[in-house]
């Protein structure tokens with residue numbers, strides 16, 4: 001049996017990361033390798049609805065639920081750079097576990113982007129208590145998927161959740177689908193369309209405590225990967241939300257959605273990079289130990305070429321997400337192009353590297369005990385959320401032609 005407990009060697013080795021980010025990376029790496037790794041097989045193979053609160057509590061104690069919250073509100077004050085580096089470390093071991101915290105930060109993102117001191121003071125400190133508090137970000141619906149992510153398509157979105165103004169409240173009706181953390185979160189940032197406006201053209205973001213009447217949590221999706229986190233249906237029936245819980249103003253949801261995607265894509269690219277790196281690490285170790293033709297596999301030139309290409313892809317993906325995260329931290333608003341490019345590339349190479357890594361392990365790559373096939377299942381998942389390749393291509397080409405006049 002392959003010994004997977006050896007220390008990682010192919011993680012980021014940049015000396016240019018800020019010292020606080022390096023220290024965070026090291027803490028998260030130690031947690032991921034020593035605490036999370038032994039639990040991975042159980043997390044991956046347990047029932048779709050199982051959720052490990054103990055591990056999440058330990059992640060919370062490490063600060064993973066409040067990384068991006070300012071110190072003023074009890075958080076750790078990291079930007080996207082810290083988030084992305086931390087998520088790569090988790091995803092190199094288990095992408096589903098990484099997404100529990102990624103989705104929480106996405107749930108917090110509209111509040112952070114709002115610049116609304118009153119909303120921030122009400123909600124952000126709640127993530128810094130002794131017990132973990134999780135959030136989710138609810139956009140996707142049964143009939144409206146990518147149409148809610150492409151601003152030009154918003155008017156065509158079908159049957160989108162409705163928000164009706166009623167005095168000093170809004171009343172929400174509709175349902176969301178595949179919402180990561182929906183089942184375990186305390187708060188959701190929910191996107192609904194103002195009643196009467198076509199499609200999702202008046203999309204509006206609300207922060208919603210999930211313990212109120214009218215909210216029903218449905219089945220957990222039985223996903224092929226990302227098993228540690230739960231994707232859930234959420235139904236809202238006459239849910240009353242105070243008008244002061246609107247984030248970014250009525251109709252401001254499209255802008256918030258675009259901005260949060262531009263911030264989050266660097267982090268999702270980091271998750272894909274972590275998946276690719278995890279697969280590469282396992283393959284590298286195996287190709288060092290496995291003797292065929294009288295020498296370790298990596299001495300065969302075809303294998304050496306494969307390992308070299310995989311390593312170059314992981315490094316390139318990391319550099320792209322670091323650039324995107326750095327820009328997301330330093331430019332307001334965050335750019336569209338660099339995060340989209342980083343995610344497009346990392347999502348693609350994660351599938352390529354995981355597939356190649358599996359083949360390098362022969363039959364063992366195809367057998368669950370060795371932990372390799374999980375990386376391929378996870379690599380396929382990151383291509384879907386926060387922008388499919390097609391959605392990213394539209395964002396990228398829009399940037400490419402932004403300077404041209406037609």
Ligand SMILES: Cc1cc2nc3c(=O)[nH]c(=O)nc-3n(C[C@H](O)[C@H](O)[C@H](O)COP(=O)(O)OP(=O)(O)OC[C@H]3O[C@@H](n4cnc5c(N)ncnc54)[C@H](O)[C@@H]3O)c2cc1C
Pocket residue numbers: 103136137138139140144145146147149150153177178179180181226231381382384385386387388389390391
């Ligand atoms: C692991 C995971 C976690 C998730 N977490 C969340 C979450 O926390 N919150 C949330 O709101 N959602 C979440 N989702 C849902 C995800 O965001 C949606 O699945 C995604 O936006 C795509 O929507 P859809 O599945 O309805 O596909 P569709 O929109 O039906 O798209 C199907 C295919 O058509 C393509 N397509 C669609 N429109 C166009 C177009 N205009 N041009 C070209 N091609 C197009 C797509 O690229 C895709 O290949 C999650 C999904 C997964 C897998």
